[in-house]
Amino acid sequence: MxxxxxxxxxxxxxxxxxxxxxxxxxxxxxxxxxxxxxxxxxxxxxxxxxxxxxxxxxxxxxxxxxxxxxxxxxxxxxxxxxxxxxxxxxxxxxxxxxGLRYDAHADLNRLFGENAGALIAEKADAVRQTVKQIGQSIAEQIGEFSREPESPVPDAATLEAWIEEVDRLRDDVARLNARLDRLERDIWL
Structure with a gap:
């Protein structure tokens, strides 16, 4: 290739x-x-x-x-x-x-200049660390849950229903936030 x-x-x-x-x-x-x-x-x-x-x-x-x-x-x-x-x-x-290693910082500096490249690299590293921490936390929680003797192992249908409910709750929260923003604008106008 x-x-x-x-x-x-x-x-x-x-x-x-x-x-x-x-x-x-x-x-x-x-x-x-x-x-x-x-x-x-x-x-x-x-x-x-x-x-x-x-x-x-x-x-x-x-x-x-x-x-x-x-x-x-x-x-x-x-x-x-x-x-x-x-x-x-x-x-x-x-x-x-x-032994080949990618140096993203060098490419960012070349594309955006040293100051902007350093800032982008710093922000990207912060995001990477956050995602890594979230992943580790989820893995730990799943590991702890699976070690409990009474923990049921959900089937695919149960897991799918749970995911749909989480999506519904997320959408409800987004709509509520939009309503609160409108209400706040209406109060201050």
Whole structure:
């Protein structure tokens, strides 16, 4: 999938040491398979990936368990990744590619300038932290609920009915807030 090569090359560009390390493998072709996507590229003299066809020298296959572990902030193990083809090449490239890190702050500074970029990054980090805390809280509550011996496990219909009721309550609160806003405007006019 050559449409992803520019994204990978952008990551490589943001990590100059990894770019230099990749340049040592000029001419080698690598293929990645992850979550149903296959990305293949030939490593150029500058360390960037170029579109390539045919057999790859090495193929690094990430099993679904890799994604699950990464989403849970766990380190994937040996059984989560398979290397086909040139095993030594795959083992040499795997730490280079897995070490690529995205620097959103650099892109924000480039697009909006340093001050605006810093402000956007700060706000985005605050939102990320809030969402993370909410997710952890929900996970903890579900975990506590499921450990209670008398806690029933709801079926799909019960859960759907509960979700519909929450949606109805949310809509009712929104309508009530709109009425209160109108009433407040009418009082002050």
């Amino acid at each position: 050559s449409a992803l090569l520019p994204i990978i090359n952008h990551l490589i560009q943001q990590n100059p040491q990894h770019q230099r390390n990749l340049a040592e493998f000029t001419g080698k072709t690598v293929s990645f398979s992850i979550a149903g996507f296959r990305i293949q590229g030939r490593i150029g003299e500058d360390g960037f990936l170029e579109a390539a066809q045919g057999m790859a020298d090495t193929e690094i296959i990430f099993h679904n368990s890799t994604i699950q572990k990464l989403l849970q902030n766990q380190q994937p193990g040996v059984g989560d990744i398979r290397i086909d083809g040139d095993l030594f090449l795959g083992m040499a490239l795997l730490p280079i590619f897995s």
